[in-house]
Amino acid sequence: MRFLVRACAPVAVLALAACSSGTSTPSPASPGGAAPLTLTDGWCKSTDSMPAMSKEMTGCFGTLVNTTGKELKISGGSTDAAMMVELHETVKNASGQMQMQPVPDGFTIPAGGSFALKPGANHVMLMKLKGDLKTGDKVTVTFDTSAGKGALTWEIRAFPGAEESYVPSPSNS
């Protein structure tokens, strides 16, 4: 515990808000600069209806928009809601099943372009959730990008669809 508190203290001196703010306040991306990216229609799947086994993680979707004039690379992120944030892609494995995995080089958004995050395709994964994410809640994820940090707020929504990656479709039906 003592270690955790100390780890936060130097940051708090420079940016108190980053350490103490609630989930709804986006933190500034860089001094004097606008956020390097924005999010349109961002949502994460709520844990409400998930089987207990799946509640450890959830997927986040929406459209990321690069607001800079340069190609933007997203290498990772962090959130108060989970221990880890991963950038995932969904691929077909050798047996033809859809499976998700971390993208080795992160996400790249062209200058002024956008990047779609969808169930069954690229998405942001919150791993090792610290608690339930209930429908209607909001969660803030701060991304590490080539143009500095960018905090984005996602709405928690109920999503009835199965995650292809975790529930491979039956080969015979």
Ligand SMILES: [Cu+2]
């Ligand atoms: Cu995933």
